Amino acid sequence: MEALKSRLRIFLVVLLVVVVLGIFGLMIIEDLSLADAFYFTIVTVATVGYGDIHPATLGGKILAVALIITGVGTFLGVVANATEMMLNRREKKARIQKQNMVNGLFFSEIGNRLLTYFVGLDPQAAGLRKKLVVTNDWSAADFLKVSQLLKNHKYDIDIKKIPLEELNTFFAGKVDLLLRLLENPALLERESFTETIRAVFHFRDELLLRHDISQLPESDKKHLAGDMKRAYILLAHQWLDYMRHLKDNYPYLFSLAMRTNPFDPNASPIVNTVGRSVVGPSQG
Numbered sequence: 001m002e003a004l005k006s007r008l009r010i011f012l013v014v015l016l017v018v019v020v021l022g023i024f025g026l027m028i029i030e031d032l033s034l035a036d037a038f039y040f041t042i043v044t045v046a047t048v049g050y051g052d053i054h055p056a057t058l059g060g061k062i063l064a065v066a067l068i069i070t071g072v073g074t075f076l077g078v079v080a081n082a083t084e085m086m087l088n089r090r091e092k093k094a095r096i097q098k099q100n101m102v103n104g105l106f107f108s109e110i111g112n113r114l115l116t117y118f119v120g121l122d123p124q125a126a127g128l129r130k131k132l133v134v135t136n137d138w139s140a141a142d143f144l145k146v147s148q149l150l151k152n153h154k155y156d157i158d159i160k161k162i163p164l165e166e167l168n169t170f171f172a173g174k175v176d177l178l179l180r181l182l183e184n185p186a187l188l189e190r191e192s193f194t195e196t197i198r199a200v201f202h203f204r205d206e207l208l209l210r211h212d213i214s215q216l217p218e219s220d221k222k223h224l225a226g227d228m229k230r231a232y233i234l235l236a237h238q239w240l241d242y243m244r245h246l247k248d249n250y251p252y253l254f255s256l257a258m259r260t261n262p263f264d265p266n267a268s269p270i271v272n273t274v275g276r277s278v279v280g281p282s283q284g
Contacts, residue, residue, distance in 0.1 A: 004085055004088065019041055022071065026041065104242070109177055110200065115235050118232040124154055128149070135258065136258075155236075156229070159221045171204040192237070196231070203231050243257055
């Protein structure tokens with residue numbers, strides 16, 4: 001896209017130079033007014049050529065030929081590049097929409113459940129729980145503030161509390177979905193989300209390869225905790241980005257995402273009209 005923008009700028013500059021030189025050249029050689037010279041230059045460069053104004057001198061005809069050779073090609077280059085940029089933006093928007101659909105599928109089927117596990121195993125999660133109760137009142141500044149909180153958080157996993165058998169059962173039912181997500185071309189457009197899926201998939205592989213997870217030594221549990229921590233960090237950041245996207249674009253999906261917040265111990269999909277007041281990061 002940047003190369004396309006640079007090429008378009010070059011074409012625009014060249015076109016502007018050609019138009020200016022054509023206008024002043026016609027004013028001098030053909031003794032045209034500024035309006036007539038501008039009109040003739042534009043209709044010539046744009047390949048319209050009404051013929052109501054035409055050069056009468058040899059110099060004017062030579063200048064008109066030069067305008068046709070340089071200006072028409074430059075003008076068409078501007079149009080072609082501008083059209084390509086517009087189409088690229090449209091395609092990019094469509095790709096982003098597909099990416100967000102994949103994100104939504106991942107979090108509804110896997111991500112939220114895993115984050116619930118990870119937060120429950122994090123001895124330091126109390127601070128996150130207080131700050132990550134997302135509400136409708138959150139602004140871009142609130143999301144930025146919490147994003148910094150996630151970067152500074154000391155992620156940890158209590159090895160003794162890892163529900164290995166429960167996680168094993170959970171992942172066993174998500175194998176096909178994880179494979180389809182990894183095969184989805186939309187993931188290639190967002191490297192951070194791809195890395196998150198890979199981290200989750202790696203943890204799943206590590207876990208499912210343990211045939212007797214009830215008898216694992218402490219050293220192996222620490223290894224699994226490290227894999228969980230990697231997935232935990234990536235998931236937390238992706239979840240926050242996804243929540244911001246939903247708030248900005250899909251209020252009805254954002255409503256459900258708030259009510260199923262994996263960081264909120266009181267989260268419930270049931271809509272309560274009375275409800276409890278929640279405090280955003282800028283208030284708490």
